[in-house]
Amino acid sequence: MRPTINDVSRLAGVSIKTVSRVLNNEPRVSEATRARVTAAFATLKYRPNMAARTLAGHRSFQIALACDNPSPYYVYEMQSGIRDRCLLDGVRMIAQPYDHDSDRLIDDIESLIDGSGVDGLILTPPATDYPEILALMARRKMRFVRVSPGTDLDLTASVFIDNVGAATVMTRHLLALGHRRIGFITGHASYATSAQRLAGYRAALDEAEIAFDPVLVRGGDYDFTSGADATEALLALRLPPTAIFASNDDMAAGVLSVAHRRGLSVPTDLSIAGFGDDAISRFVWPALTTIRQPTRTLGYKAADLLLAAEFAVKRIEVPFELIRRDSTGPVRSAG
Amino acid sequence: MRPTINDVSRLAGVSIKTVSRVLNNEPRVSEATRARVTAAFATLKYRPNMAARTLAGHRSFQIALACDNPSPYYVYEMQSGIRDRCLLDGVRMIAQPYDHDSDRLIDDIESLIDGSGVDGLILTPPATDYPEILALMARRKMRFVRVSPGTDLDLTASVFIDNVGAATVMTRHLLALGHRRIGFITGHASYATSAQRLAGYRAALDEAEIAFDPVLVRGGDYDFTSGADATEALLALRLPPTAIFASNDDMAAGVLSVAHRRGLSVPTDLSIAGFGDDAISRFVWPALTTIRQPTRTLGYKAADLLLAAEFAVKRIEVPFELIRRDSTGPVRSAG
DNA sequence: TTGTACGCGTTATCAT
DNA sequence: ATGATAACGCGTACAA
Numbered sequence: 251m252r253p254t255i256n257d258v259s260r261l262a263g264v265s266i267k268t269v270s271r272v273l274n275n276e277p278r279v280s281e282a283t284r285a286r287v288t289a290a291f292a293t294l295k296y297r298p299n300m301a302a303r304t305l306a307g308h309r310s311f312q313i314a315l316a317c318d319n320p321s322p323y324y325v326y327e328m329q330s331g332i333r334d335r336c337l338l339d340g341v342r343m344i345a346q347p348y349d350h351d352s353d354r355l356i357d358d359i360e361s362l363i364d365g366s367g368v369d370g371l372i373l374t375p376p377a378t379d380y381p382e383i384l385a386l387m388a389r390r391k392m393r394f395v396r397v398s399p400g401t402d403l404d405l406t407a408s409v410f411i412d413n414v415g416a417a418t419v420m421t422r423h424l425l426a427l428g429h430r431r432i433g434f435i436t437g438h439a440s441y442a443t444s445a446q447r448l449a450g451y452r453a454a455l456d457e458a459e460i461a462f463d464p465v466l467v468r469g470g471d472y473d474f475t476s477g478a479d480a481t482e483a484l485l486a487l488r489l490p491p492t493a494i495f496a497s498n499d500d501m502a503a504g505v506l507s508v509a510h511r512r513g514l515s516v517p518t519d520l521s522i523a524g525f526g527d528d529a530i531s532r533f534v535w536p537a538l539t540t541i542r543q544p545t546r547t548l549g550y551k552a553a554d555l556l557l558a559a560e561f562a563v564k565r566i567e568v569p570f571e572l573i574r575r576d577s578t579g580p581v582r583s584a585g
Numbered sequence: 586m587r588p589t590i591n592d593v594s595r596l597a598g599v600s601i602k603t604v605s606r607v608l609n610n611e612p613r614v615s616e617a618t619r620a621r622v623t624a625a626f627a628t629l630k631y632r633p634n635m636a637a638r639t640l641a642g643h644r645s646f647q648i649a650l651a652c653d654n655p656s657p658y659y660v661y662e663m664q665s666g667i668r669d670r671c672l673l674d675g676v677r678m679i680a681q682p683y684d685h686d687s688d689r690l691i692d693d694i695e696s697l698i699d700g701s702g703v704d705g706l707i708l709t710p711p712a713t714d715y716p717e718i719l720a721l722m723a724r725r726k727m728r729f730v731r732v733s734p735g736t737d738l739d740l741t742a743s744v745f746i747d748n749v750g751a752a753t754v755m756t757r758h759l760l761a762l763g764h765r766r767i768g769f770i771t772g773h774a775s776y777a778t779s780a781q782r783l784a785g786y787r788a789a790l791d792e793a794e795i796a797f798d799p800v801l802v803r804g805g806d807y808d809f810t811s812g813a814d815a816t817e818a819l820l821a822l823r824l825p826p827t828a829i830f831a832s833n834d835d836m837a838a839g840v841l842s843v844a845h846r847r848g849l850s851v852p853t854d855l856s857i858a859g860f861g862d863d864a865i866s867r868f869v870w871p872a873l874t875t876i877r878q879p880t881r882t883l884g885y886k887a888a889d890l891l892l893a894a895e896f897a898v899k900r901i902e903v904p905f906e907l908i909r910r911d912s913t914g915p916v917r918s919a920g
Numbered sequence: 921t922t923g924t925a926c927g928c929g930t931t932a933t934c935a936t
Numbered sequence: 937a938t939g940a941t942a943a944c945g946c947g948t949a950c951a952a
Contacts, residue, residue: 252699254929265939270931278937297699301645302929304636305944322661326654333682342701345680347668364587364632366647366677589945600923605947613921637945640928 253294262290273298304367312342313370313556314362315549316377318350320441320472321500324545327527328397331549332372339557344368350376350440356386363390370394370556372549376440378408393561395552400442409552409566413443416541416570417450417495418457420523423539423572424493425458429521431466433484433491435501438471447497447525466491470501477504485512492521499526502538517576542571588629597625608633639702647677648705648891649697650884651712653685656807656835659880662862663732666884667707674892679703685711685775691721698725705729705891707884711775713743728896730887735777744887744901748778751876751905752785752830753792755858758874758907759828760793764856766801768819768826770836773806782832782860801826805836812839820847827856834861837873852911877906 255273259266264283271279272287279287290296304310315332319325329345336343346362348355355377362368370393377383378396384406387394396408424432434451437444448467455462465487468480477496481504484491496502502524506516514520516538524540551566590608594601599618606614607622614622625631639645650667654660664680671678681697683690690712697703705728712718713734719741722729731743759767769786772779783802790797800822803815812831816839819826831837837859841851849855851873859875886901 256929266930267932267939268937271938274931280937283937297696299640299702299929300700301636301639301702302944303931305634305640305946306929306931308931308944310636319661322657325661326657329680330682342679344677345664347665361632365635367634367636591945601946602923602948603921606922609947615921618921634945637928638947640930641945641947643928643947 252299253296254299255296257294258287258290258296261294262286309369310367311340312344312366312368313372313553314344314346314366314368315372315374316346316348316359316362317372317374318348318377320438320498321526323499323527327545328374328549331546331551332553334546335550335553335557341369341557343553348377355380356382359383360386360390363392372397372552372556374398375400375442376438379442393556395555397548397552398443400446403565405563407555407561407563407565409548409555409568411543411548411568411570413446414450414453416525416543416572417447417497418454419450419570419572420495420525420539420541421451421454422457423574424495424521424523425454425460427493427521427576429491429493430460431463431489431491431493433481433494434467435470435477435480435484435494435496435505436467437497437501439469441472444472444497451495470497472498472500474500474504474507477501478508479504481505481508493517493523494520495523495525497525499524499538499540502526502540506538521576539575540573542573544568544570587634588631589634590631592629593622593625593631596629597621644704645702646675647679647701647703648707648888649679649681649701649703650707650709651681651683651694651697652707652709653683653712656833656861658834658862662880663709663884666881666886667888669881670885670888670892676704676892678888683712690715691717694718695721695725698727707732707887707891709733710735710777711773714777728891730890732883732887733778735781738900740898742890742896742898742900744883744890744903746878746883746903746905748781749785749788751860751878751907752782752832753789754785754905754907755830755860755874755876756786756789757792758909759830759856759858760789760795762828762856762911764826764828765795766798766824766826766828768816768829769802770805770812770815770819770829770831770840771802772832772836774804776807779807779832786830805832807833807835809835809839809842812836813843814839816840816843828852828858829855830858830860832860834859834873834875837861837875841873856911874910875908877908879903879905 255266255269259269264287268283269287272284300311315329317325317328333343344366348358372395374397378399379401396406398410399408436448452462468483470476470480481494484494494505496505502522505522509516509520516522522538524538527543527545547568551568555564590601590604594604599622603618604622607619635646650664652660652663667678679701683693707730709732713731714736731741733745734743771783787797803818805811805815816829819829829840831840837857840857844851844855851857857873859873862878862880882903886903890899
């Protein structure tokens with residue numbers, strides 16, 4: 251059988267309460283007894299029973315990531331970052347994928363809270379901005395951190411990058427290369443980041459005093475196919491853009507795919523800019539210029555906030571990076 | 586406070602044991618009382634306390650996926666498949682990434698078993714073939730299912746595709762297109778699938794009575810970079826191949842990247858064949874011919890085996906699919 | 921078919 | 937600084 255606290259206490263010659271104190275790093279234990287107990291832990295290869303700890307202590311040593319699936323890379327990197335931080339505290343991460351337009355979303359999250367009694371929750375868009383979710387968290391007095399939230403920024407702990415600023419920087423970069431007609435593919439409407447990135451695009455145009463042309467903006471929904479479709483439409487214009495800025499890398503890959511299909515060379519015929527974790531663009535096409543959002547870091551910092559001893563409502567901004575892989579501007583116009 | 590079994594029993598006018606019977610779908614309960622208890626569940630919005638169930642009942646309603654990370658797509662699809670099946674039984678999946686060359690691997694897995702007391706484990710390569718892991722499972726009498734194992738095939742429950750057959754089919758396909766010099770990029774040496782796929786390649790060559798040329802085989806390790814490196818080497822040959830078959834899609838993407846960099850058009854100058862979940866190749870380049878391994882299905886079936894009432898040592902083979910996206914053979918030789 | 925009483929391994933309360 | 941004892945919520949003998 252697995253050793254219990256009882257076995258440890260007998261071996262160390264102390265009461266079970268003292269063993270529990272050592273286990274939980276409580277202060278009032280003499281160094282001598284602490285050492286004896288620690289030794290007993292080791293010789294017995296003692297591992298605490300999580301179910302018992304949870305039942306008695308009202309904490310589960312588990313946190314959950316409630317995550318929709320924009321792209322496998324995003325999910326993977328986010329999970330990795332959170333796990334890295336959890337490891338430091340011996341906490342377990344449980345991944346709870348959700349479907350953002352499921353009518354059972356609230357129920358699913360509530361059953362997650364009750365079911366595994368997680369100590370905290372990390373939310374990613376778009377659930378970060380659903381009032382019902384925020385209400386649920388408040389009602390259940392649940393610790394949670396939001397990643398890239400779009401609303402009520404100061405109400406809860408959150409971790410994010412400056413999406414507006416990043417899109418501005420990218421657009422400025424394209425303008426500096428000489429592009430004047432820059433196509434823009436937006437993200438899914440229910441994600442706050444979509445509007446933020448579009449705002450950044452417009453800000454850079456305004457700065458440069460270039461008129462905003464609505465025909466150059468196409469609605470996408472953060473997946474490969476919508477990026478490809480939007481590109482077809484943009485390239486079919488009488489005056490097609492010389493550069494296309496997609497709101498995420500999945501869509502940028504769609505742009506690239508269409509460019510290849512049409513025999514356009516990149517970036518000579520068409521510049522393509524993406525936005526995301528860089529993993530995809532590096533993977534797909536090393537010449538794709540992109541805004542690198544350090545997703546793994548976002549996850550790590552989110553878990554860090556959640557696991558901090560004194561949980562505070564803090565906002566943590568993580569820096570982005572412009573990864574330039576094109577040096578030429580428009581050579582000839584595409585189409 | 587959250588309702589307990591006690592509250593339910595009081596409302597339904599029965600004992601807690603009867604409530605427990607209903608909760609666990611035990612047979613000897615009259616339909617009338619079962620209905621009353623079920624109604625009480627609903628009105629109280631009762632949700633069982635998992636910690637208490639685990640402590641008393643010695644089962645956790647959780648299974649774990651111990652998974653190394655060859656590619657984010659693989660991990661994502663595997664998780665999705667398992668989760669889909671878990672949902673049916675109200676079981677929770679916990680994802681445990683591991684590092685296949687960590688010396689703490691055994692400890693990590695053992696602490697997973699003790700720590701969250703999972704009811705079962707799903708293993709992916711290469712941990713599937715580590716004798717120490719198999720010994721650990723036996724010692725702890727742990728239910729587990731292996732995905733794509735390479736050794737001791739009949740000893741444990743497992744789920745897999747016919748890797749040899751799939752590689753044979755792909756190679757036959759390339760031969761039928763007219764290719765005679767087909768480069769092959771192997772997977773990481775510690776994965777059993779690597780050897781299996783190479784065997785399939787050789788089998789098809791033998792069939793066609795084409796001499797096996799060792800110079801056309803390059804060692805990769807299932808990631809993008811190694812695929813690109815191997816391709817550089819292959820294309821630098823005095824007689825370069827007209828087609829390259831990479832043992833997985835991540836490496837095939839590397840091949841593609843080099844082809845683009847060199848201005849080769851695909852598949853006219855170079856045919857590229859991949860092997861994997863098709864998600865990557867569809868994503869990267871719609872013209873990439875690939876063997877589709879239904880990773881999601883593998884995960885689903887693995888969980889299915891694990892959660893079955895009577896756990897049996899079964900082997901389940903899942904069909905693969907050849908997805909052709911090239912119709913032309915070698916037009917001119919690359920290089 | 922239903923109920924009683926005890927135990928699971930840990931934390932919390934209140935002593936000393 | 938340490939210890940005795942009562943919870944925590946549910947499953948399981950065993951009894952009825």
